[in-house]
Amino acid sequence: MATANQSRQQTRRPLRADAERTVRTILEAAERVLAVNPAATMEQVAEAAGVARTTVHRRFATREALLDELTGWAARQFAEAVDSARPDATPPLVALYQVTANVLRVKTSWSFAMNRTFEEAHPEAARIHADIRVRCVQLLRRARDAGVLRPDADLDWTRRVYYALIHEAAAEIDGGDADALATKVVDTLLRGFGSPAGATAVHT
């Protein structure tokens, strides 16, 4: 099993410092460009990264390889953003703020690398995302047990809405720091927009 996976975690010999930087530049440019146009060409990625197209091909054998590394790279960044908030060790509400802020800081525009279909295509990323999903639900459960969430909250639906809110907030990352946005996201998640007393009683 350990041997079967060698194809991905290929131990490429260490790159020189400038080359390492180039790789990151390319990945960032790819994320930016592909988020807008998923069908963007290698040429466009290269241009956005400020390098020649051949350089991109030297670092990433094929277009597929580029997409794969991008997917894995984004997943790992995502995981680190979550981990560094220590969501299992702090009170649920604090954890929610911290995780949200951290993820918003990382997620320049995860629209592309996040929405790719993994499963077969990239098992590592699939595993990471699945893991984070589980931990997110755990956190939400803790929040519910602590009385932060309503007792009847559907945790899966809650998680999906939470993701969507982060995604939406990330779109305006330019117009506000991560902490302020995190506050807005968590506030919206918990309270919604209805007036507390108000006309919600129309239900009956």
Place this chain on the structure above:
Amino acid sequence: MATANQSRQQTRRPLRADAERTVRTILEAAERVLAVNPAATMEQVAEAAGVARTTVHRRFATREALLDELTGWAARQFAEAVDSARPDATPPLVALYQVTANVLRVKTSWSFAMNRTFEEAHPEAARIHADIRVRCVQLLRRARDAGVLRPDADLDWTRRVYYALIHEAAAEIDGGDADALATKVVDTLLRGFGSPAGATAVHT
């Protein structure tokens, strides 16, 4: 101004009934296929529609033309879904439910046609979407004035969250009828997931 736009609203001579059906079949297939893979080929679209590739090319001169018509078609469906709910004529809360349910009914998976960049590319669709956005904010303002929304609700942020909730709910359209989903969406929008009394007081 009226003459300048003729390029789009090209008055193509009426198609025979079966051909008209084929066009719709292709558009629906295109939406389905492109939602999953925006880089899908004409071949794949044709296959999904159950027609030959040449037929697709006969109805849509170029790939661009197909995408354009798809964009316009989706926008018009969207507008009709909103209109038929008469959102300006009913009490705001009722309107919210009706609009939500109607849109959910139409939006099989508007992920593709909705997220395209219009503006320059497709002025008609851009206009329709802008118009709906405005009316959505108007509806939300009426809701706020009626006490359904909190007085301090940021209407633009509310609208974006509302869109995101509909989008999220549409992903599970298979597992529930539009009305039930609409209830869930509006409920979430108004109340969020926090416990009414509860720990939200941590703010202070």
Place this chain on the structure above:
DNA sequence: ATTAGTTGCAACTTTGATGTTGCATCTACT
């Protein structure tokens, strides 16, 4: 029944993106 319109199929051309190579130039590291 006739006709005009529609579709599938096969065979093509064109186009653009991908991927490769060699060489000159430059730069990080020792």
Place this chain on the structure above:
DNA sequence: AGTAGATGCAACATCAAAGTTGCAACTAAT
């Protein structure tokens, strides 16, 4: 200063998708 590594450039080969055409078989509408 010397060397291995990195990049840009130009020129190439390959290939898949886009777009076109002609023809035979079929079908909606009158």
